Amino acid sequence: EADIYQTPRYLVIGTGKKITLECSQTMGHDKMYWYQQDPGMELHLIHYSYGVNSTEKGDLSSESTVSRIRTEHFPLTLESARPSHTSQYLCASSEWVDNEQFFGPGTRLTVL
C-alpha cells in the first residue's frame, strides 16, 4: 500500500492569497510529481523532481512553484491564487522513472 499524503484535502481560499499544498511520502522514493486535474478530465504534469534539489516544470504551464529540500517532502506553492487555479492537485511518487506512480489522495482547491 502506498504511503503518500497530501494536505489539505480541501481548500477554499480568496483571490490573491498565498497557499502551499503539502505532499509527503514515506517510501523513500526519489521521484515525485505534481499533476493538475480539472473535473472529469485528464491529468496534466505541472512539476516533477528526480531527487533532492532537483525540480523541473512539466508539460502544462503553471504559475506554481515547488521545492525539494528533503526526499520525502515536495510542497507546491501558489504565490497569489486566482480563480483559474481552481482544480484538483495530485501528488505522486515512484521508485524509478519507469515504475508505476503512487498517488496521494489529492487536494481540491477552490479559489473564489
Place this chain on the structure above:
Amino acid sequence: AQKITQTQPGMFVQEKEAVTLDCTYDTSDPSYGLFWYKQPSSGEMIFLIYQGSYDQQNATEGRYSLNFQKARKSANLVISASQLGDSAMYFCAMRETSTGNQFYFGTGTSLTVIP
C-alpha cells in the same frame, strides 16, 4: 497529437459481466510502458496494471487484464466479473522514454456497474 486516446467517455456494464475499456497510444519510442489507473469519486488514483513494450505476454492482475496489441498500438483494459465497487473513472497512461519518462494520461472512461 494526443499520445493517449480513450474514445469511450462513459460505459455501463451489468454486475458480474466482463467489460473492455479502450485505449490507443501514439509513440515512436521502442521502449515504453502502459498503465491503467482507477479513480473513484473520492479522487485518489489507484494503480491497476502495467504492460511493458517488450513484454511478450499480456499483463494480468486478478480480475484485470491488459489486451496489448502492439501493432495496433492499443492497450485495452479488460475487467472480468464486474463488481459494484468497480464504478469509477479509468485512466490509461503511457510512460515514454524519449520525453524523460514522463507519464501521459488519457481523458478517462467513466464506468458504471449496474446491479
